[in-house]
Amino acid sequence: MSFDGLFTRAxxxxxxxxxxxxxxxxxxQPYPNEVILTIRAHRHNFPLLLSAHPSYARIQITQIPFKNPIVPTNFTMSLRKYLEGAKLLNIEQLANDRVLFLNFATRNELGDELPLQLSIEIMGRYSNIILIDQTTQKIIDxxxxxxxxxxxxxxLLPGANYIQPPQQAKINPFNDNDxxxxxxxxxxxxxxxLAQKLQQVYQxxxxxxxxxxxDQLHRTDxxxxxxxxxxxxxxxxPAPSIVKNEDQRQVFFTFLAFPTKNVLHQTATLSEILDLYYQQKANHDRVQQLAGQLISLIRNQLHKNQKKVKKLQQTLVASKHADQYRIKGxxxxxxxxxVRxxxxxxxxxxxxxxxxMLHITLSPNLTPSKNAQKYFKKYQKLKKAVIFVNEQLAKAQEEIAYLEEIQSEIELAEPEDLPEIKLELQQQGYLKNQKKAKKNKPRQSTSQPTVFYSSDxxxxxxxxxxxxNDRLTLKTASKNDIxxxxxxxxxxxxxxxxxxPTQQTLLEAANLAAYFSKSRQSATxxxxxxxxxxxxxxxxxxxxxxxxxxxxTLFVTPEPELIKKLAIKPNN
Structure with missing residues (x-):
């Protein structure tokens, strides 16, 4: 993990x-494990992200827009009660560990000074965000x-004494007198x-x-x-950058000045490099987490319909012998x-x-005429079955195509797109409709298409x-749009x-259509x-x-870097 104690200090x-x-x-608190504190400093508003996500825990200023939930959580309400209007004094690190303390000065209801501390512990699945009353060292929430x-x-419960995370028996590299x-x-x-030993000895x-x-210790200059x-x-x-490791298989973010040949991206600040690194990873994970029920539903429905198609195709193969019954009859x-x-x-x-010569099996208890009629009936039954099976096969294949489309939508979705996908599945009968919302409950806003801008x-x-898609194509777009x-x-x-549009704009729009489709990983x-x-x-x-x-028809290769460029709104 690149977010180690050294990066935490940086x-x-x-x-x-x-x-x-x-x-x-x-x-x-846009997501269960993440909090945004908007801090006004130096005449600017800075959205400070505190994340206790098990995989993407971090602290940074983020420029990625977040949508607030309609109903705030209990933890959000606690933070608002104690921290709204509070002054951030400083940010301290616990030794060289992945623990930061945000120290605040504020006042209680009586006007008395109330020193508060917000601890963010970046420790994988043990990550947490803790609000502490510094006077009593009690956890508020x-x-x-x-x-x-x-x-x-x-x-770690409200009212409990706050105890710092257990310290490792390692040396703080910034206090290594020996x-x-x-x-x-x-x-x-x-x-x-040597690198392994540095990890074992130093925190x-x-x-x-x-x-x-x-590498630096082995230098002789x-x-x-x-x-x-x-x-x-x-x-x-720091030299904020995203770097590829030596075997070219993995990338990581860092504050250290790695060789230029290994650097993929550089930014002015560490927060910007974290936005660049985590945006797609964290967003995909959030969607997978929030859409867990939908993903499981789609997977089960796809499996069910694929099994159905397989059985229907087997029935069709068997029905190809229908003409043999007619001939025998x-x-x-x-x-x-x-015939006797x-x-x-x-x-x-x-x-x-x-x-x-054709061998024909007969029923000894039936007359010759009824034996012939028996074969004709089998022929008619299979002939009707073919029509029914083809109809069912077409329906099952159509349903598979629809479910794969929903699956692709979830893969490409932003978290705010999920409510409409869920509503669609309810309308199509895959999910039960929820009870009617209370009249005083805020109405869920309609999600909007993503806007890009071509080179011109x-x-x-x-x-x-x-x-x-329906709103965009059938209601919003003009008849002469492309x-x-x-x-x-x-x-x-x-x-x-x-x-x-120019040919360049057509190609860029085609790239968007290819990228936001099931074929986004294809070469052409x-x-x-x-x-x-x-x-x-x-x-x-x-x-x-x-x-x-x-x-x-145009043929294009999806280019993620081009998509990022098209997402930037041009200056007028």
Whole structure:
């Protein structure tokens, strides 16, 4: 994990510079494990994200927009009660651990000074955010409640005494008076082994950072102590970047100045590099978490329909022999005088197959005529079954295509898109309708398509779910706008809000249509485009389904970097 003790110290230094002496304005909790404190400092509002997510725990200033829930959580209400209007004095780190204390000055209802502390512990699945009364060292509230049954050493519940996380028996590298690293270099000249020993001896070293320190200690251009101190001082002069490791398989974020050849992205601040690194990862995880029920439902329905298709196809294979029953019935009728009651079988010349002899099984208890009728009935039954099976097969395949489209929508969705996807599944009968909301409950706002801008500043809209697609194509778009969609696969409706776009704009919009489709990982994606006036929705069609004619096709390769550029609103 790149968010080690060293990175924690670097981000604390950056946040102290930007936020110290600022005041808290708004407080919100957009997701179960994440809090946003809007801090007014230096005449700017800074959204400070505190995350106790088990995989993406961190602290940073974020520019990613979040949507507040309609009903605030109990923890949000506690923070608002105690911290709204509070002054942030400073941010302190616990030794070189992944624990930061945000110290606040505020007053209680009686006007007395009330020193408060907000602790953020960045410790994987044990991550937490804790509001503490510094006067009594009592916990006011926590974002995750941990009872004595879960942790005997450390109870994290309102009213409990606050106990700091247990300290590891390791050296704080910033207080290493004995210079232990010199002995380690002497005993372990191998770079990888030295990095492992640095992690074992010193507090707060991730693997990537330990390897970097090992490289610096092996440098011979200046004294080892100078290299050590110069590397530690980078926490106050960071080089925020996303770096690929030596085997090119993984990337990580860092504050250290890695070689340029390994650097993928650089930003001005550590918060910006965290936004860049976590935006897609964290967003995808949030969607997977919030849409867990929908994902499970879609997966089960797909499995059910795929099994149904397999059985229907097997029935179709069996029904291909229907004509054999008809032929046997006709042969028995033709040669009825050769058939005797009580016979169990007979061989007759098949005039449909060059007079070859055909073996026909008979029921000895039936008359020759009824044996022939028996074969005709089997033929008619299978013939009718073929029609029914084909109808059911078409319905099952149509349902699979629809479910795969919903599955693709969830994969591409933002958290705010999920309520409409859920509503659609309710309307289509896959989910039970919820009870009617109370009259005084705020109405859920309608999600909007995502807006992009082409190189020549032409506006392009992208629907992210079927309701958005229908509204965008059938209501919002002008008749002469250009509509695009990845060919023959689930995907977003894309609208170029212009009747005569340039070829460059067409290609960029086609790239959007390819990227926001099931084929986003493909090397070449065919994308149809046509004027909106040629789009038609059949009566009774499912949401998002349309038909069109007169289209042309472009072939593009989805480019994530291009998508990021198109998302930036141009200056007028």
């Amino acid at each position: 981000i604390a230094a950056e946040l102290n510079q930007q936020l110290a002496k600022g005041r808290i304005g708004k407080i919100s 926590t974002i995750k409640h941990i009872g004595p049954g879960q942790n005997r050493y450390r109870t 210079k232990q690293y010199q002995y380690l270099v002497a005993d372990y000249p191998n770079r990888e082994v 707060g070293f991730a693997k990537e950072h330990a390897l970097y320190f090992a 200046q004294a080892m102590a100078d290299n050590w101190q110069a590397t530690l001082k980078q926490v106050n002069h 006709e042969l028995l009728t033709t040669y009825l005088n050769q 009651r009580g016979m169990t079988s007979i061989e007759l010349k098949n005039y449909y197959d060059n007079q070859k 500043k032409t506006k392009i809209s992208v629907g992210k779910n079927n309701f958005q 509509w695009l969609h990845a060919k023959n696969v689930p995907g977003s409706h894309v609208i170029i809000h212009k009747s005569d 994606v065919p994308v149809d485009y046509v004027m909106v006036k040629r789009i038609r929705k059949p009566n009774g069609a499912r949401p998002g389904f349309v038909i069109y004619e007169g289209q042309k």
